[in-house]
Amino acid sequence: MFFLHFIKFLAIINAYGYLCLGISGDKGLIIGMWKPALIFTVTEIPRSPANYYNNVSKSLTPSSVPLTSISSDPKNNVVFASIGDSIFAFQNFTIWQNESSASFSVAFKGKSIPLGQIAFDYISNNLYWCDSPLNWIAMKPAYVDNITIYKIIVYTDLKQPEGIALDPEDGLMFFSDNEPKSRIQKASMDGKNRSVIVYTSLIRILVLSVDATNNLLYWADIGRQTLEVSNYDGSNRLVLRRNNNVDVIGLHYSQNMLHTVSAGSRVLFGVDTISGSELYNVEVTEAQPFTVHVYDAEVSNSYNDSCSTHSCQHMCVNSPTGATCLCAEDYKLSSDAMTCTEHSLFYEKGFIVSNATAFTMLNVHSVNGQQDTIKYLSVPSVSIEAFAVDTNLHLIYFVDSNSNTLKELSIVTRQTRTLASILSARDLVFDWIGNLLRWIDLSQSNIQVFTINSGTISTIYSGLEQPVSLTVDAHNGYLFWIPGTSTKSNLQGNWNGSAHGIIVSSANLDNPSSLHYDVTSHRIYWLDNSRIKSSMINGFDIKTYNRNTFGATMTIVYKVDINGAYYTFTFF
Structure with missing residues (x-):
């Protein structure tokens, strides 16, 4: 298990242009870094070039620990981070990382260490992750302490899954698998109704992100060095931007912008999703930026949570057809479609x-x-x-x-x-x-x-x-x-x-x-x-x-x- 040691410090990142004064409220960018391992926050959401962006860092111990993906639940002030073989939940989080009551706990232990995105379902409060070496996608209730309550929802015809993004309002999940040929698939959030939506001219897709308002899917192809977009069914595919010699391994869509990071080039930059033009570009000197996530506690979405009136024993997801109960590994759904019974003495896998x-x-x-x-x-x-x-x-x-x-x-x-x-x-x-x-x-x-x-x-x-x-x-x-x-x-x-x-x-x-x-x-x-x-x-x-x-x-x-x-x- 990795132990986290916090060291706070303020730093200034030099860019160019003019000062961006930022937007009031608890919002900004969270960047996961390697070598040394840091949780790095920019205390505003950049939208244009600036001379200064205030930022705060917290170091992780050991400093060699791999931090591969970040997601969040701003309405509950929680940030999830895939660190080593575990997914941690940071409670009472603020973008300034100065809350004295902040704490962390293990949301799940047993995830393989190599690359694999995590994603949070903000309607049903479920946490999803890709496990690339084990060739599956799994989920669990984010706020259930019992780490044995999880379910592997996609595991057949899947090899090296690495990118995942959710649209909880439409009950959809998007994911990439990269062997033997890279492709992007769509499924219900229970893993059913799978279909391949993009399968040509792809090399390796590490990260996905969605524009849930306009039903658009974004991804970075580290092999082609491109940022691309398509409709949810894979139609109207477009190369938004070509990143010459810049390998994007982290991106997140928010309000007509893609925020991206490159570990090799040590840069954080934003791209306009309408024109494909670069809006800001920041050199990151503290460490290698590996993942980026927009944290915005001011966003208020109106949606129907069909699971709120569904008494599922283990977990519930909002699928396109409504609330669906799921049972943890080694359990099966009873005839009432809500309670779970042990399938056998042994584990499923x-x-x-x-x-x-x-x-x-x-x-x-x-x-x-x-x-x-x-x-x-x-x-x-x-x-x-x-x-x-x-x-x-x-x-x-x-x-x-x-x-x-x-x-x-x-x-x-x-x-x-x-x-x-x-x-x-x-x-x-x-x-x-x-x-x-x-x-x-x-x-x-x-x-x-x-x-x-x-x-x-x-x-x-x-x-x-x-x-x-x-x-x-x-x-x-x-x-x-x-x-x-x-x-x-x-x-x-x-x-x-x-x-x-x-x-x-x-x-x-x-x-x-x-x-x-x-x-x-x-x-x-x-x-x-x-x-x-x-x-x-x-x-x-x-x-x-x-x-x-x-x-x-x-x-x-x-x-x-x-x-x-x-x-x-x-x-x-």
């Missing part, structure tokens, strides 16, 4: 481990430091040798070495049933495409398959050299394993038992173990002595990762991104 008689699940947010309750599912009178999971049907398949049987456990009902008798098994893997279970039979040195639909067992490969560490590429029908001989290599076969071959020879390996196929990167990962290595499924492009895993017996790679960043869980 997480990591399952076992000992001999129980399964335990960690929430996927544990990779980012969120502390959640560890959930246990005991299975008495068994000895769990190996297991695999069907996430769609909420089933755990496992080998019981006490009875030498293959069994099925329902996570929802917690009931167990026997599927088949077997001789021995290790490295059980589930093929969700063919609805098959495969494992290594050590007693006969072969690989067997159980067809779940028919309940039959057959042998795929026999006479192998003590195979270990089975993994599967279900989409392409490939199996991978390591022969347990002194000369070890990584082998590849097929689900139908056709000829198998070496993909990584012993010359490129020391002591490989724990093969794992990652469906995101289409690569095979394994432990090799005290390092993690990977290759393409044909054995090409072998990589070694600089992470010491001395003593580890198993590793799982989770959600590898386009740059090769990944989460690993190692077991000792």
Whole structure:
């Protein structure tokens, strides 16, 4: 967790032109800065060139902490900031940052640190954020202290989401995802009714902002170095301004102006949204400006809050069709469409481990430091040798070495049933495409398959050299394993038992173990002595990762991104 240390000071930013006297009231610009980390406020909203802009700064400790996005709720004097792996709420905020009763709290912990905008729904009081490495968009009630009350609302067909903007009055959400090709999508604020509105001539969209009055969407393309605008349906797209050699990574629309910042160029500048002309340009010397947000406590919007009369147990959003109740992760909406009931003992997304008689699940947010309750599912009178999971049907398949049987456990009902008798098994893997279970039979040195639909067992490969560490590429029908001989290599076969071959020879390996196929990167990962290595499924492009895993017996790679960043869980 990052701890915030406040240091106040006033500074003067030199620009050009004349003095802008500002507008009375609690309004101005909030700028999040890096290197060192600062919350920097300009105590007015610039509209034209000026010699001076008063500003106030508060430093963050440690100074290296990444502050990536800011949003606000001026009617309640609250500012939200994405700092490191958490979203903080700063209460009793003023643009002068001089309120003695100001405080801060953690609104959510467990957000991935890399880039990803946050946005506040000022009607329903919900907080939204993009999690780029985990490839999802999530939300939670902003003022509910329980950080486990959140919901992932967009996660399918989404890769590297980074920009998000809301129009709460129309019940709409806009977001960008940037891999493999950048695009901008629109959806209801519950994540439903998705449609792609812009998908051509985009490189990378980090930030979005809306003009809710005129139904216009603005964005900055850091690759094309442009500021652009379109209607909410993507029509009438226009390049508002080309920023030669200036990479805009933060912008916010307000009253016919775009306020923007560039970390590389260290500038804050404003653009007229009618003409595209630059209205002011300020050099920022204190640190690298990374995000900008207009804070205006004087703005008074008239709107209908359909959620105010809707008694949702967990959370409510204003969708285009009216109030919609949502339930937190691992809960489902009851028949009354308002209350929530636990869907199953385990989390909707997480990591399952076992000992001999129980399964335990960690929430996927544990990779980012969120502390959640560890959930246990005991299975008495068994000895769990190996297991695999069907996430769609909420089933755990496992080998019981006490009875030498293959069994099925329902996570929802917690009931167990026997599927088949077997001789021995290790490295059980589930093929969700063919609805098959495969494992290594050590007693006969072969690989067997159980067809779940028919309940039959057959042998795929026999006479192998003590195979270990089975993994599967279900989409392409490939199996991978390591022969347990002194000369070890990584082998590849097929689900139908056709000829198998070496993909990584012993010359490129020391002591490989724990093969794992990652469906995101289409690569095979394994432990090799005290390092993690990977290759393409044909054995090409072998990589070694600089992470010491001395003593580890198993590793799982989770959600590898386009740059090769990944989460690993190692077991000792």
